Amino acid sequence: MKGLLLSSRAWRIVVPLALIVLLAACAPSAAPAPAAAPATQAPAATQPPATKAPAATQPPAATQPAAAKQSAPRVRASIVADEATLNPYTYVTGTPGWNLLMLQYDSLYQVDLNGQPQPWLATGATISPDGLTYDIKLREGVKWHDGKPFTAADVKFAFDYYVANKTGRFARALRPVQSVTANGDTGVTIKLKAPSPSFMLQALADVPIIPQHVWKDVKEPKTYVFPGGTNIGTGPYKLVEYKPDQYYRFEANKDYFAGAPRVQELVLVRFADDAGSLAALRGKEVDLAIRSVAPEQINLLKQMPNMKIAQGPLFATDMVTFDVQKAPFNNLAVRKAIALAINRQDLAATVHLGNATPGNLGWIHPGSPFFNPAVKTEFSVQKAQAALDEAGIKDSNGDGVRELDGKPLSFELLVPSNSALRLRMAELIKEMLKTVGMKVNVSSVESTTWENKVWPEFDVAKGRDYEAAMWGWSAPVQADTSQTALLVHSDPAVGTLNLSGFKDPEADKLAEALMKEMDPAKYKDTLNKLQALIGDKLPLVMLLYPDGAYAYWSNVYDGYKFIAGQGIINKLSFLPESALPKP
Amino acid sequence: MSARASLGNRALQYIGVFLVAVTINFMLPRLMPGNPLALLAGVDVGMMTPAERAQVVKEAGLDRPLWEQYATYLKNVARFDFGYSYRQKRLISDMILERLPWTLLLAGIALLFSAVIGVTLGGISAWNRAKAMDVGMLWTMIGLESLPTFWLGMLLISVVSVRLGWLPSFGIRTPGIPLTGWPWVVDVARHLVLPVVTLTIISMPGIYVTMRYSMLGVLGSDFIRTARAKGLTERTVLFRHVVRNAIVPVATVLALRMGFAFGGAVVTETVFSFPGIGRLTFEAVSGRDYPVMMACFMVITIAVLVSNLAVDLIYPLLDPRTR
Numbered sequence: 001m002k003g004l005l006l007s008s009r010a011w012r013i014v015v016p017l018a019l020i021v022l023l024a025a026c027a028p029s030a031a032p033a034p035a036a037a038p039a040t041q042a043p044a045a046t047q048p049p050a051t052k053a054p055a056a057t058q059p060p061a062a063t064q065p066a067a068a069k070q071s072a073p074r075v076r077a078s079i080v081a082d083e084a085t086l087n088p089y090t091y092v093t094g095t096p097g098w099n100l101l102m103l104q105y106d107s108l109y110q111v112d113l114n115g116q117p118q119p120w121l122a123t124g125a126t127i128s129p130d131g132l133t134y135d136i137k138l139r140e141g142v143k144w145h146d147g148k149p150f151t152a153a154d155v156k157f158a159f160d161y162y163v164a165n166k167t168g169r170f171a172r173a174l175r176p177v178q179s180v181t182a183n184g185d186t187g188v189t190i191k192l193k194a195p196s197p198s199f200m201l202q203a204l205a206d207v208p209i210i211p212q213h214v215w216k217d218v219k220e221p222k223t224y225v226f227p228g229g230t231n232i233g234t235g236p237y238k239l240v241e242y243k244p245d246q247y248y249r250f251e252a253n254k255d256y257f258a259g260a261p262r263v264q265e266l267v268l269v270r271f272a273d274d275a276g277s278l279a280a281l282r283g284k285e286v287d288l289a290i291r292s293v294a295p296e297q298i299n300l301l302k303q304m305p306n307m308k309i310a311q312g313p314l315f316a317t318d319m320v321t322f323d324v325q326k327a328p329f330n331n332l333a334v335r336k337a338i339a340l341a342i343n344r345q346d347l348a349a350t351v352h353l354g355n356a357t358p359g360n361l362g363w364i365h366p367g368s369p370f371f372n373p374a375v376k377t378e379f380s381v382q383k384a385q386a387a388l389d390e391a392g393i394k395d396s397n398g399d400g401v402r403e404l405d406g407k408p409l410s411f412e413l414l415v416p417s418n419s420a421l422r423l424r425m426a427e428l429i430k431e432m433l434k435t436v437g438m439k440v441n442v443s444s445v446e447s448t449t450w451e452n453k454v455w456p457e458f459d460v461a462k463g464r465d466y467e468a469a470m471w472g473w474s475a476p477v478q479a480d481t482s483q484t485a486l487l488v489h490s491d492p493a494v495g496t497l498n499l500s501g502f503k504d505p506e507a508d509k510l511a512e513a514l515m516k517e518m519d520p521a522k523y524k525d526t527l528n529k530l531q532a533l534i535g536d537k538l539p540l541v542m543l544l545y546p547d548g549a550y551a552y553w554s555n556v557y558d559g560y561k562f563i564a565g566q567g568i569i570n571k572l573s574f575l576p577e578s579a580l581p582k583p
Numbered sequence: 584m585s586a587r588a589s590l591g592n593r594a595l596q597y598i599g600v601f602l603v604a605v606t607i608n609f610m611l612p613r614l615m616p617g618n619p620l621a622l623l624a625g626v627d628v629g630m631m632t633p634a635e636r637a638q639v640v641k642e643a644g645l646d647r648p649l650w651e652q653y654a655t656y657l658k659n660v661a662r663f664d665f666g667y668s669y670r671q672k673r674l675i676s677d678m679i680l681e682r683l684p685w686t687l688l689l690a691g692i693a694l695l696f697s698a699v700i701g702v703t704l705g706g707i708s709a710w711n712r713a714k715a716m717d718v719g720m721l722w723t724m725i726g727l728e729s730l731p732t733f734w735l736g737m738l739l740i741s742v743v744s745v746r747l748g749w750l751p752s753f754g755i756r757t758p759g760i761p762l763t764g765w766p767w768v769v770d771v772a773r774h775l776v777l778p779v780v781t782l783t784i785i786s787m788p789g790i791y792v793t794m795r796y797s798m799l800g801v802l803g804s805d806f807i808r809t810a811r812a813k814g815l816t817e818r819t820v821l822f823r824h825v826v827r828n829a830i831v832p833v834a835t836v837l838a839l840r841m842g843f844a845f846g847g848a849v850v851t852e853t854v855f856s857f858p859g860i861g862r863l864t865f866e867a868v869s870g871r872d873y874p875v876m877m878a879c880f881m882v883i884t885i886a887v888l889v890s891n892l893a894v895d896l897i898y899p900l901l902d903p904r905t906r
Contacts (some may be wrong), residue, residue, distance in 0.1 A: 076758065082866075084671040092670055166638060222672045244671070244681060245858040247758035267759035272856040272866075275737065279752050283745040448871075459633060493632075 071262040072557040077288040077569075078277035079268050082245055087231045088162075088170060088208050089221040094474065096290050098169070098206075099569040100268065103250065104145075105208030105233035106571075108136060108155065109200060110581050113572070114369070115315075115479055115564040117205035118581035120258075121150070121234065125204075131195030131518035132178075134204075136188045142257045144211045145232045152182035157212035159190075165221050173203040195516045197523055198482040208233065236261045236571050245270055258579035262559055266574070281551060288552040290569050295353040295421070298549050306555040313357065313367050314548035315478040315565040318425065320413070320541040321454065322468040325501040328404050328411065329468070333391030334438075335538040340384035341436045342429055344377065348544050351424045355549055359542030362531030363484055367564070370481045372528040375535040377542075384436040395437050402437035410439035414454065414469035416447035422470040425543065440468075454499055461492035464501060471499065471540075479565040482523075484530055485511035488539050502539035593895065597888055604884040608877050609656050613649075643669065656877070665878035670870055675878045678863065683845070683882075685755055686852070686859035689775065690844035693782035698837055701787045705794025705833075706826060712799060721795070728788035736781045736854035743777060750776050753856040778855045782848050786840070793836050798829035831902050835894055842890025846883035 083097045084090040088105070091097040110120035119125075121142065126135040142150040159180045162170040176199055178191040192199065214232045218224045231239050234257070237250035248268040252261040269286055271277040278297060280286045282304070292314065293301065301307050320338065322329040329335060344358035360366050362375035388394070388402060393409060395402045402409040415426045423444055430440040445453075454469045456462040477483050477497065489495030489511040490503040510530045517523040534540070548567045552560065560568040561580070572580055640646050644655070659666060665675035704724075708717045744752035751757065755774050762770050801807065802825060810824050847861025856862075860879060867875035 074759070082671055084673065090672050166635065172635070223667055241759070243758075243858075244673070244678065245862070246754055246756070249759045265759070269754070269758045270856065271753060272853040272862055276740075276753050276854065276856045279737070279740045279745055283740075283748060283752055285744070285752060457636075459636070461633070 068558040069555060070559045072264070074265040074267065075263045075288060075557050076267045076269055076286045077290050078271050078280060078286045079290050080271050080273060080277055082270060083248075084244075085226075085229065085231070085242060086239060086248065087226075088210060089165070089168065089224075094169070094476070095567075096569050099566060100248075100290075102208060102235065103237040103266070103571055103574075104231050104235040104239055105210070106235050107205055107207055107209065108138075109205035110571075111201070111205050111563060111566070112581045113561060113563055115566070116369075117200045120205075120581060121155075121209060122204070125200075127518070131197075131516075132192050134190040134192070134199075136190065136204075138186045138188065139257060140186055142234055143255060144214075144234055145230075145238045145253060146211075146214075148211065148213055149185075150209070150211070150234055151185040152188050153185070154212050155188045155209055156180045156182045157216065158207070158209045161210065161215060161221075162207065170207045173206050176203070195518045196482075197515070197517055198480045201480050236574060237266055252574075256575075259576040261574045262576060263557055263574050278551075281553075284553065287556040289550065292546075292548045292567065293551050295351075295355045295549075297551075298355055299353065301551045306553055308552055308554040308558070310550045310552070310560055310562050310568050311355065311547050312562040312567070313365055313545060313564050314567060315365055315368075315475040316472060316546050316548075317359075317363075317478060318356075318422065318470070318472045318543045318546060319359070320429070320468055320543065321471040321499045322411075322540075323464050323466060323501055324539060325503075326467070327407075328409055329500075331391065331393070331404065332537065333387050333393060334404070334409070335541065336387045337384040337436055337438070338433065339538055339541045340378060340380050340387065341432050341438075342541065342543065343379045343432055344544055345379070346432075347425050347428060350428065351421055352544065352546060355547045357545045357547065359544045361535035361538070361542055363478075363487065363534050363540070363542055364481060364527075364531055365478060365545050368478075368481070370524060370527055372531040374528070375531050377535070381435050388436065400434075400437065401439045408439060409437060410441065411467040412441045412443050414450050414466050415442060415444045416450040416470070417444045418447045419470075421546075422472075426470050459492070460496060460498050460501075464499065473497065475565050481527055482514055484527065484534075485514045488530070488534065498539070500539045502537075504533070504537060504539075507533055507537070507539075593892075597892060601884070601888060604888075605657070605660060605881070606653075608880045608884065609653055611876075611880070613873075660881060665881070666874045668867075668872055668875045670867075670872045670875070675875055678875070679860065679878060679882060682847075682858055682860050682863055685857065686847040686861065687844065689778055689782065689852070689857065689859060690848060692775065693779050693786060693848075694837070694840055694844060696779065696783040697787035697790050698833075700783070701790030702794050702830070702833060705791040706798055706829070708791070709795045709798035709802060709829075710821065710825075712802070720791075724788040724791050727784055730785070732781065732785050732848075732850040733854050735784060736777070736851060739777050739781060740854070750774075752777070755858055778848075778851050778857055781854070782851050785851075790833065790836060794829065794833050797832045798825060801825050801829045831898075834897065834901055838890050838894045838897065839887070841893075842887040843883070845886030846879070 079096065079100075081093050081097070083092050083100060086097075086101055086104070088101060091101045106121045108120060108122040109117040112118045121139055123137045123139050125137070127133070128135075136155075138150075138152055138155070144150055159174055159177060162168070163174050163177065165171070176192045176194060176196045178193045180191075181189045183189060196202075211232050214226070215221070229242060236253050236256045236258070238253055239248060240251050241247075241249040247270060250266040250268075252264050252266075254260045268290070269280070271280065274291060274294070277286070277289050277291065278293065281289050282301075293309070298309055298311075302309055320342075322335070324330055324335070339361055348354065348356040348358045357366060359377065360371065360375060361377045362372050364371045366373075388409075393402045393404045397403070399408075413426050413429065415423050417423070423442075426440075426442045426444075430442050433440050450469065453466045454464060454471060456465065477486075483497070486495055486497040488498060488502055488504070488507040490498070490508055492498070494511065494515075495502075507530070510526055510533060514523065514526045514530060517526055548562075550560070550562075550568045552558075552568075559573065561570065561572040562568050563570050563572065637646070644652060663676060665679075667673065668675055668678060671678065704720060708720045711717045740752040743750050751774050753774075756762070756767070756770050757774075807820065807824055810820050815823075845860065847859040847864065849861035849865050851857070852859040852861035853865055860882065863875065864879040866872070867879060
């Protein structure tokens with residue numbers, strides 16, 4: 001060892017130098033690109049009302065460059081989770097699994113760019129005044145991928161099959177259904193057990209129709225292996241090749257009833273993680289990243305010429321939830337003070353780098369047609385302090401923390417350790433609440449532990465074991481506004497998403513009314529009242545709505561359509577303009 | 584006779600170890616925190632009724648008593664039947680057989696390179712003990728060994744694939760383009776370069792160090808002095824006496840690594856989105872796909888036991904003293 005140290009002077013310099021060179025090579029290549037590509041605009045729903053949120057406001061609709069590529073022989077897109085054989089019983093993730101599934105299949109209705117259902121395989125429906133009977137007329141001349149005609153018998157078969165072969169999103173969506181009857185080849189009558197304002201969105205625009213001639217003898221749909229492995233649907237794409245963990249290859253269905261797709265071949269490449277997927281996107285090995293990119297990546301990607309980011313609302317949510325049956329959150333003044341003391345603009349700007357819409361206390365996204373503008377979301381440290389003072393919650397011993405019933409106003413805020421964004425928000429909230437005399441202990445735990453404490457066994461009837469937590473619901477909860485009822489109803493069988501244990505007779509009444517109101521005007525009125533109640537009594541405190549941001553090479557294909565709440569992975573992105581559903 | 588008895592003993596030992604390993608494999612996933620329900624039922628688990636949830640748990644057999652699950656498990660392991668993946672709903676034995684060739688290809692090539700380079704450099708290093716060349720190599724190897732695998736992999740991707748565009752950064756073939764014959768081989772080879780380089784750089788220093796120290800030990804022993812005193816050429820001393828003796832511990836290390844190779848290289852396979860066993864294991868663990876997890880651990884267990892057995896059997900051939 002002596003010789004080793006004495007004679008190694010040269011090497012001791014060379015090795016660290018080599019490491020430094022390596023390190024330097026991996027520094028980001030921040031050569032500023034000359035032409036910053038304009039962000040593609042999502043439809044109307046992106047724009048928060050003028051009174052709100054400068055941080056998240058998008059630049060005014062960019063005019064499309066003259067050379068926008070509206071067709072392509074092939075688009076390669078990255079995915080980061082396997083979706084198995086991608087049929088209605090095997091696809092794995094809600095997003096993008098369902099979205100990819102629906103490239104092959106169609107539902108009776110299709111949501112338009114604002115997320116509202118419009119006729120698709122159906123040409124229209126007559127709903128009886130009591131909201132219990134749907135008389136649906138079907139489009140004629142539609143063919144399955146194998147050339148057989150699509151008929152009303154397939155619709156009846158599909159609905160019955162999903163209900164008989166339980167588990168999964170579609171059986172749940174069809175829960176309100178009493179019976180389905182086919183009237184000839186082109187008509188279907190659906191009877192419901194109870195009126196359901198969300199039936200059209202949740203079931204008719206969500207459930208893929210499967211062909212009777214393919215599925216009729218399938219007993220174990222989850223594990224059944226179809227001969228040839230292909231999925232037969234009516235949709236714009238046919239799955240022609242699947243290599244597990246490697247890729248999916250789709251070919252355009254040239255005979256698609258709404259018009260031939262503008263991209264001939266679609267290849268989904270499977271990556272292990274986002275880092276690999278983004279590296280491949282930057283290296284032009286793929287043309288589109290199907291997963292929404294993280295805020296810190298958006299600005300970097302925008303600097304690359306020809307790279308575009310399609311941005312818009314996804315209806316995902318970020319909020320603070322708490323156990324309102326326990327102190328200090330059983331005290332409304334405390335909840336009010338939390339809501340007032342949090343600077344949402346700051347959270348959106350600092351943590352999401354502007355790629356989020358600041359939250360509205362009434363729960364609904366300001367870009368939604370159902371938003372109640374009368375619900376005011378304020379940031380005011382003075383008002384927060386006043387609310388606590390008024391309730392007699394004061395700092396009597398001068399340590400900077402107020403006391404409630406002799407105990408310091410302090411609580412634990414749970415954060416899942418796998419979400420860097422939520423962790424950063426929690427740290428900022430801790431500082432914000434400190435200014436009004438609350439002490440927050442941010443506690444970062446493994447994500448399943450976090451989930452089990454806030455929502456044990458995914459069943460609110462099992463109670464809860466937390467004080468406060470960072471939380472968020474995925475897009476479907478907000479996309480279907482009638483689910484607002486589930487957030488507040490005190491009966492666990494109804495209020496399945498009521499994580500805070502909130503109990504309020506008026507909220508129960510409004511929630512029940514909302515879930516069966518079929519008249520659009522009355523529905524909106526009830527929802528307005530419910531939003532006002534949530535903003536006032538605060539069963540939860542909304543923070544913000546993260547935007548969806550999808551990065552793609554516009555010189556390969558630039559015809560993507562952003563559906564509010566779904567993003568750009570949808571069949572409308574690949575269909576001719578003339579095919580888009582219109583309200 | 585005694586040889587046969589010891590062989591019998593050893594067989595019993597292996598069976599015992601195997602049973603313990605099987606039991607641990609069975610218990611481990613069940614001791615992990617977290618509820619597999621979210622995975623079984625998908626993201627909208629919150630919108631299910633309690634009855635629907637119970638149905639899901641029942642279908643997966645998770646409601647049965649533990650000993651019953653264990654008995655079923657033992658029976659199935661014996662038949663190499665690992666059941667269906669919660670996540671992919673496919674036969675797990677198919678999923679493993681699909682990935683095993685790729686993992687063995689990657690790990691095999693990398694192990695071959697690491698062995699050849701590691702043994703050669705280790706030998707040169709020891710032969711030139713304490714000279715600048717030895718010290719420099721030792722420092723470099725220590726430096727290489729301490730590189731985090733994911734960092735090295737991402738560095739290679741960002742320089743070689745993204746910036747230079749020379750080689751693909753992911754997978755094992757160009758997706759969606761059917762190739763056969765030579766073009767297919769070339770395509771696969773191009774995809775293998777970066778993962779193989781990463782894995783070689785990470786695993787070679789260990790072999791280098793083993794070879795170097797083993798050889799230093801041999802070089803200091805009496806019989807080498809005797810050989811030199813006999814007037815043998817340096818060349819004869821090196822190859823007939825030093826390397827032959829020094830290679831024995833290295834062979835052990837190599838055989839054991841061969842066993843672990845079946846488990847795949849988790850980090851390398853993940854960074855390069857490589858369709859191998861390592862990534863399957865990683866995704867099963869993070870997705871709490873119990874049956875897949877257990878099957879992957881089982882494959883590793885069997886491979887390690889078999890390679891241990893192989894070492895036991897090969898050792899006497901390499902080292903006459905243990906016969």
